[in-house]
Amino acid sequence: xxxxxxxxxxKLNDEIAAIxxxxxxxxxxxxxxxxxxxxCGKTALIEATLQRLKGRLRCAVIVGDLATQRDAxxxxxxxxxxxxxxxxxxxxxxxxxxxQALSRIDLSRVDILFIENVGNLICPVGFDxxxxxxxxxxxxxxxxxxxxxxxFLVCESAVLLLSKTDLLPHIPFDLELFERDIRQLNPKVPxxxxxxxxxxxxxxxxxxxxxxxxxxxxxxxxxxxR
Amino acid sequence: xxxxxxxxxxxxxxxxxxxxxxxxxxxxxxxxxLQGIDPDAMSWAWQAATDSTDLAGSKIELVQLPxxxxxxxxxxxxxxxxxxxxCSCGADEAHPxxxxxxxxxxxxxxxxxxxxxxxxxxxxxxxxxQR
Numbered sequence: 001x002x003x004x005x006x007x008x009x010x011k012l013n014d015e016i017a018a019i020x021x022x023x024x025x026x027x028x029x030x031x032x033x034x035x036x037x038x039x040c041g042k043t044a045l046i047e048a049t050l051q052r053l054k055g056r057l058r059c060a061v062i063v064g065d066l067a068t069q070r071d072a073x074x075x076x077x078x079x080x081x082x083x084x085x086x087x088x089x090x091x092x093x094x095x096x097x098x099x100q101a102l103s104r105i106d107l108s109r110v111d112i113l114f115i116e117n118v119g120n121l122i123c124p125v126g127f128d129x130x131x132x133x134x135x136x137x138x139x140x141x142x143x144x145x146x147x148x149x150x151x152f153l154v155c156e157s158a159v160l161l162l163s164k165t166d167l168l169p170h171i172p173f174d175l176e177l178f179e180r181d182i183r184q185l186n187p188k189v190p191x192x193x194x195x196x197x198x199x200x201x202x203x204x205x206x207x208x209x210x211x212x213x214x215x216x217x218x219x220x221x222x223x224x225x226r
Numbered sequence: 227x228x229x230x231x232x233x234x235x236x237x238x239x240x241x242x243x244x245x246x247x248x249x250x251x252x253x254x255x256x257x258x259x260l261q262g263i264d265p266d267a268m269s270w271a272w273q274a275a276t277d278s279t280d281l282a283g284s285k286i287e288l289v290q291l292p293x294x295x296x297x298x299x300x301x302x303x304x305x306x307x308x309x310x311x312x313c314s315c316g317a318d319e320a321h322p323x324x325x326x327x328x329x330x331x332x333x334x335x336x337x338x339x340x341x342x343x344x345x346x347x348x349x350x351x352x353x354x355x356q357r
């Protein structure tokens with residue numbers, strides 16, 4: 001006997017993500033899901049961003065790792081609402097993780113929520129967490145072929161970051177090839193080159209965040225890709 | 227592993243749709259090229275994920291959808307098995323459209339009540355072929 005289902009495989013996750021999205025938008029919170037490989041500098045980027053946003057926008061952070069509280073401890077120096085999720089063997093955050101974390105955050109004191117996903121360029125991309133935007137992060141140290149090798153992340157991101165540009169004088173990295181690979185996959189996605197260490201590009205990144213319409217004033221529906 | 231993550235999500239969804247009293251034999255999923263699913267890895271992941279569950283022994287069939295491409299120069303759209311930037315107009319400005327589909331299309335289940343009513347009504351080879 002055949003049973004026709006015709007449903008998104010990740011439907012159960014997406015149902016919780018929709019609840020998260022409603023919760024966050026009702027609170028007027030703009031939410032970023034930051035996705036990148038282990039070691040690309042996600043935590044360092046958020047640390048530097050938190051420092052630059054101090055006094056401008058109120059922030060909270062949810063950080064996902066398989067183990068340890070180390071990333072949360074680092075970011076707690078700059079933000080008083082940081083929640084660490086340890087996934088154990090899980091290689092990505094799911095909407096349920098975020099739902100649990102949100103119960104520990106006072107959203108009335110938040111303008112921007114950063115979700116630092118588990119270090120992984122693959123699995124996190126497909127899981128909706130209830131965010132407003134996915135931000136894909138690559139690093140100079142990761143090589144210039146990583147955008148071409150991870151088309152899903154490139155296509156799904158609202159903005160792409162190339163971090164650790166302070167290493168460009170020391171590491172062979174074909175910027176032209178990297179950008180050409182991105183344009184073939186996603187012609188219009190902004191690409192910001194930055195370095196939390198040298199400060200290069202950080203003003204543009206912070207301005208991009210500040211320019212995003214507040215969730216509570218959004219009139220355009222969230223562009224669901226599925 | 228990516229395919230294992232998908233298998234775990236699929237188990238929960240499949241359990242919602244398998245009719246009570248039936249046994250899942252096979253399920254058919256469709257995946258767009260952005261999902262990057264390897265068919266062999268998906269079969270292995272499904273087997274590993276369903277082991278020791280009610281769905282153990284069931285098989286997974288993966289239908290891989292082609293790339294849908296649009297030329298940034300002339301606007302033409304077409305489907306292709308591989309990602310390529312070149313359009314028939316000569317421009318190298320083709321880029322993918324969509325491609326992230328991940329759908330549970332069909333479940334094939336054994337209904338013991340149907341098998342009982344069919345008992346003795348046909349030959350065993352025909353019944354096996356119908357599976």
